[in-house]
Amino acid sequence: MKVTIEKIYEILNEIIPGIDFKIETKLVDSDILDSFDIATLAAELEDIFDIEITVNDLVPENFNSGLSIYELVLNRQNE
Amino acid sequence: MTFASLYFIFFIITVCTLYFAVPDGMKWIVLLISSYFFYFLLSSVWTVFILFTTATVFISAIAIERITEHSTEYLNKNKELMDEEQVKAYKAKTKRIKKYTLLCGLFANLGILIFLKYGKFLFENINLSTTHIASLNWIILPVGISFYTFQALGYLIDVYRGKYKADHNFFKFSLFLSFFLQIIQGPISRYDELALQLYKPHRFYYARAQNGILLMLWGYFKKLVIADRAALYTSMVFENYIEYAGIEIILAAILYTLQIYGDFSGGIDIIRGIAQILGIDMALNFKRPFFARTVSEFWRRWHISLGSWTKDYIFYPLILSKGFARFRKQMGNALGHYLGKTIPVCVSTIILFLVIGIWHGASWNYVFYGLCNGGIISLGLLLEPVFDKVIKITRLNTGSRAWSVFQMIRTFVVLSIVRMIVNAKSLSAGFSMLVSIGRDWGNMNALKKAIIASGMGKWGAVVLFTAALVMLLVEVLQENGIHIRESISRQNVIVRWITYYGLIFAILFFMMDSSDGIKEFIYAQF
């Protein structure tokens, strides 16, 4: 499926309910997303959007906000 | 030569002086020679192992890089002449060759580590008589093998993943693996964080050196005043656990936690302090672990470099692997979306912690350690929706101070119990110690007698308690964002000097010494 920012927010809310992902920009740095969340998230993204994520991608810059996650998936889809 | 000895201080003073005296281009050489000098002093002939690892990983990384370069060149040259299928096949072949090279490097070095560290344990448990294979008692673990092997393999995998280019200077690379400050008990550093700092020349800055020395002093305080003193009591109780019960064992568990923290984090502080004098920033290994509210948070605050390494090189790769993707699908189909997501993560977690456990050593105690930690975290993950519901129903205020404190205490107690069992002479000893807590409760007289018998005595207990309180105070301040050394440096000279002298004399007066035993660093055995 083609990635949309809304779908990203949906997936995020499923993993960590109660956070406003539209405004948070330090998801990893402030420990809102821990490594288990990132692992679960990465696996979900791979499954849903049919992309390949490598360990090199699992850096804080890519996962600190809903927007950066969306951009990551977008890039992977366009390769 | 342990860190806590006069000779080590002489060594450090010599190295630092030499480092700042020689011209810039030679500074890294000073570090390299010092590192190998130090290593040879500790390991003599067994130095051959670190040389082997250095050579094989160095060559493998360059090989992988060459393969990549060669294939890119080839493709650029012949892109027009090849169709899509051929390009794909060529890329796949390249990937395969790279992978085999990587695997060779991995297995060669992991193989050595496993044989040296776990050979005897494996043989004994598969019921093979070691006498047939010439008793394996001669096997000695080269110093730091668990640390430098992981560090080397992390580098190799990163080069394979294309994170950065391979190092083309064998001698500089040798320094990265053998750096004397990390060889005894880590931290396990990443190439892109440490190597450049090591190779780059640093100037001497007085203020920075002051800061570094202060950090060293703090490390010595934790190790020599707190950890070694607690060890008097814990070693006695753990050695003769049958004779103790109830509150004596509880104290042993608490003091053991204090001991291992003081010992390990103290040693790390000494290392980081020295590195700071040299202008090098070493990775943080501890972040006030006993303020952790969950076991998973604990592992982000305790032995951080190991947790981080296993996360990047075991945990994530597992989760993102094809095998796990298939496993996820099967779980999802069988057990629904939530479990389908979570169970693979749990399995991965358990594998991760099993590795962390046995990284410490070859015994069932460490297997238990891994399984416990992995199990508790996995349970937490699986039951998350249940907990969320309970919290909703009871309207528990999870933001409150009281709840945080409760969580910290809970985590501390759970992990202290696990640690106590793991540190016991055997698993059965550990469980029997756990059971004896319930027996003969609250016998304060026996406790007093035990404290005196251990050699610590009433006065030693007072010193230990006060020192631990000081440490707690410092950590509370740090947890609240206050940078202690920074705020000290902002005070006037009188306050600063009183602090320095206070810390120095606290160490000089209360440090444990040979008559009571300066203990070798606990993590030096790994």
Add this chain to the structure above:
Amino acid sequence: MRSFKIINVFKTVLFMTVLSLLIEVCNFTSIPPQSYTRIMMHEMYGQRENIDVVFLGASHAYRSFDTRILDEQLGMNTFNMGSSSQSVKDSYFLLREMYSHHLPRYCILEMSWARYNIYDFSSNATSSYILYDYFRPSVNKLYYFFSAFNEQTAINAVLPFRRYPITAPSKYLENIKAKMTKEYFGCSYSVAAYDNEHYAGKGYVYRNKGFSRGNVGKVEPYTWSNLNINNEAVYYFDKIYKLCEENGTELILVTAPVPLASVAAVGNYQEAHEFLDSLAEKYGLVHYDFNLAKKALFENRDEYFYDSGHMSGLGANVFSNKVAGILLSHIKDIDDLNEFFYSDTNELMASVDYVLNVWAESREGKLNAYSFHGTDVKPEYEFLYRTKESDKYAVIKAYSSIDHIYFDLIPADAYEVRVNARAGGSSGAFEQYYIYRLDN
């Protein structure tokens, strides 16, 4: 080049200076004023005249060689550098220190066998601490530091106050008061004077009382084993010889006496003696083992000792006179001095025709008497008792060769049992005795 500000250097130097001062304050307040080695070293450094004869060794040395008597008899300036548990290594470094300030013509090395075997406490660095504390700064002191102390023990050498952990603040005040005196700073002998002994001068310590005649009791001398040789001691013995040779000093080996009961108690004393002789033979030195001294030279009397191994002031007095005599004869090369000594322990013990000591221990419902005696002596024992109120002893069992008595034979109101021992066939009231308290 580097951020090398002079102000920083100054700050560092000031910091370290203040730190050293604070450490000295800690030392001053923590270390008690009483110390023999402090006064001994001070005296050695302060000797105006050249020291001609130096004595080295452990407590067997500093309690046995009375420098006042030796000075007079030998007509030379003698100095006793013995110290507690002094190892041969310690002796070597003391000798080196001596040579920086004096040129002794003779070095008397006390040879008690305990210095050449290894015991549990052998790795204890205390014997070196108490000397190292009072060495003046020098290259020799640095050399001593690296030779005597290892990783674990070095810290307490550099920070002496750590050896005296104080548990009560009043102790600090006591020390300060005692040390802020003219006597302490002047290293006056009075600082090292106690009820039962005192520093008498130039390293010699005088012990007031010894055993009363017949009351030696149980002795517990150091054991000896040829399998337990302290190789480090032998190594430093060699170095002491070489050092003496280089400086034209004659090295003379002397073993100060212990009670004959101790010699007997060791059991294989002859092995120890032969080992010490072998050290002498290695370099063609003389070894005067006063344990094997014949009566004509030195009579081994109870009163000359106060415990299993050490001489009383009276004994040291007699011994020092005899040693002076031997040394003079040796120096002038008159007399074959071997005639004053037995050739071996067997000959010694064969010449003893009395009981050397007696003691008693309870075992299996009996009170058993034990004794050491001459080879051909058949000891007899007499058992007596007294009640708490009375001063007089009454006989329970008269002299016989039986060495035990059943506890039920002892009257119920007995407070002490006394065991008398004598050689069979002799007629005195007793030769040795032992008091056994019944509330043991």
